[in-house]
Amino acid sequence: MPNSEREDSPASRRVEDVNDPNPQQQDLIDSTDGLYLVDAGAGTGKTFTITRRYANIVDEDDVAPEDVLLVTFTNNAATEMKDRIVGHCEYGMRDLADAPIQTFHSLCHDLLQEHGYAAPTHLGIDDRITGSTRIVEDDLVEEALFGEFIDRFSDDHPEYDDYFRIVSNPTELLGLVSQLASKGVFPTADGWYRNGERYLDGNFEAFKSLFDEVNEPQNGGSKQSQLRSKLNRYGKNKCYLPNAPEKADIRGQGTKRVPDAVARMVFDADREGLKAFVHDVFYEYLEFALGRNYLNFGFLQLFAFILLCEDHALRESIAFDYAMVDEFQDSSEIQFKLTLLLAGTNNLCVVGDWKQSIYGFQYAEVENITAFEDRLNRFVDELNADHERVTFDTRPIHTIELIENYRSTQEILDFSEHGLLVPAANRDNVDVEAIQDRIVSLSTNTEHENTQIEAIASPEEHESVVAKIQDIVGNDAYQVEADDGSLRTPEYRDVAVLTRTREFGRDLLQTAEEYGLPMAYEGGIELFRTPQAKLLLAWLRILESDTDRGWAVVLEQAGYALDEIKHVLETEAYPENMSSFREKLAELETLGGVAERVFSRYGYDGATADVVLHTIQSVHTATTLTRGDLIRFIQRGIEAGSTHDVHANAGANSVTVQTIHAAKGLEHPIVVLANMNSGRFPPSGGGSGTITFQDPVGLRQRKRYAEADGLPHVYDDWRTDVLRRCLPREYDEERRLLYVAITRAESHVIFSAGEDPNTFLEELPVEIEAWDTEPDADTVDDTEQTELLITVPTPEGPVGHSPHSLMREDVFEDVDDGMGKAFGTDVHDFAEAYARGDDVELNRDDPGWDDKQHVMSFLDGLSGDLLVEEDAYLPLDVDGTRVMISGIIDLVHVRADRIEVVDYKTDRGRHAEAEYRKQLSVYYHVLRELYPEREISASILYTVDGVREEIDPLSRDALTDIVKAVSGLESAPTVQ
């Protein structure tokens, strides 16, 4: 299985379990006493080693699972750890059910559940945490609650009006509060908890060293410093207070560097008012949340930390004999401190890989691992300032490096290091030597060295990625390792497309669909921006009063051209089948029922539809939602881009698309790293807010409010304008993201860009190939399809006959074997050959024997001569009506009372759908003429999931237009 961690797959687990751990792994497994810092690079069997080490610890006589803390960062990881530990120690799953193998958040949650009752009182808040205190997990929900709080807060505090005037969006204050909480900066009733206030004031020494770094003249002194250059725009489009220094004073005159005194000038600002404002927002929000009986993720850690800090007896009773933290590079400052409070002895082991630290936006601090010793000592000193909370010795720190990689070829491992060293922008100075010193190189234990590392660029990037994947699949130049270690031909399932953004993945998915390339999205998706949700929204709107917006979407999805849609909307002559569907929907009582009917009509039964349905049902049961509410809910979801997890069907042979973040910890034989395009992102850290917090400079605001000529006015803050130019732009996490993406690959890596490759791609030692190959169209293209002449037998017509690949009734009902295309083509080829009069042989063992029999008997039973045109399927020209259409229809099942026209499709490409709709419509009208007394249906059967979808036939006028356009004739043949 490509999309699961190596250690998880049966084949590799076998390899690792049969083979003994390598010497480094064994060292870690055996070293259970003392302080350990483990550098465990990508694919080095980290989970394997940790679980063995855990088993080793709990198998000691006097150690029980409840004495051993094992922290992971996801619940999935915790579950996986437990699963794998069970196989290696004397404890079973039941013994480990309550063992502390969990995430920081769930650990804190448990702690508060049991002991957190009075935790808020340590801050001076007169409220309690109880069993009924909820955890708000959804960002949207919390933002709504915070908005409510801020409204009230601003009413209660007119003295802060000046600050509120500069806050454009209240959620930036929520972000600030969360960021402070992640660092352990909390407010108390009359100040800040412990030494929290120091953070808010910043650290001048740290700032000055950053300042000096960007203020160093370049090119050996001939060129002004980066900082001076950046300050060129000082004051531009700004409105400073009159007492702000002049640009010339800030930049210095006749010099290549900014005067040193500027550092002090910009750093020393009066922050008392700002601190008071942030304090009160933070403190009263805590009160509000507790009053509303909820906590967010950050507050769980906040109160757990306070409890462990304040209640010495509790801390000592909880303290673990052994503690291990996995993925330590993902930990935040408060999590590091929590670890110290939870570890009762120095039997502490942190495992991680700084090179894979890509969760800065979740407050992960890579310094926790890169500056482990400094931080350890600093945090212990802080925690012990007034009471000895951390009792163990912080020395010595043992380091262990896992260097054997079980995933990638050596060529990929070597190449991946470039990812950490390439500049991200033209003027990005990478300290190559310093980074190289830090990198612990990995060596592979894979047996083959069959690796392609390529880069392609094309103006049509989505198409070129699809084409490249088509090129790779089935191509022995891209062989991958089979379970038995030999090499085999790559399949779709071996390929993963990793992207930086979800948006690119969504768009690529659409392109893949158009070309019939099997592709599935894995991970968090902006649920309400999917076609499924949009279609549901459209039908809800049709049911509600906003009909045009709804109908337009529905008609477009059904393949109507823009002018057709316009016509339908103007005349309100909606297709009959759609109108009756609307009536049926209107009768349904529940919104969940409506959603289900809509999805089943469109054959949406995949993971995405499930999640939409589930989400709607959960909202619906939580509140009493009207249709109008649901419309607004979905609309809001679309605007906010709120995400939900979608999981691809694991068994499907399809390409995986995921974000690099979502792919962390996973591996794929072939990785396509797409969207390597130039495109800048807003500066990390500060965000776009007007009140920000950043490590060396503390709390600051970008704009300030003042009266000007008696009128209210907002001014820019000149100090902040200078400060932000002093802070270097961090590309390190971007580089690590690149590294993570490359190291997901087992055998091959393909980088892909559009017209404008980014600096990363240009700097990597790989040649960028212009790749203009068009994808193979798997679907029918109406401009290239051979025109097909069909006629239909005389009105009395045969019963039970189909024009092409006939299938028995039971076969037709059951075709869901996913081999529709190959099967259909084979039968078509046979039918065509037979119609031509070629010598054909038919054996009982042939695939499709039954159906070919049908074809033969049908053709034998036809009256008139068969006219065969080149490359056309079964072009029949009997005396009767002639109709020109393109393409083929798989089945026309003529029964005594009704006729079914069905086309089988293996995918859900929209091009194809519109195309088949035309063909089915032609058949529909012809047959209706010929058999007016029989009920006629036209539908598409998706063999991939066995769903049948009714088609609303096009009108005759529309068909005539289409046939005209396709045939290029002035007047198209009409259906009689």
Added chain:
DNA sequence: TCGGGGCCAGTTTTT
């Protein structure tokens, strides 16, 4: 070769 002015394009990741 450097500094400075002007102009343009494009805006993420999620336990």
Added chain:
DNA sequence: CTGGCCCCGA
């Protein structure tokens, strides 16, 4: 609101 780019002048 920034980085990148172009152009111009010293």
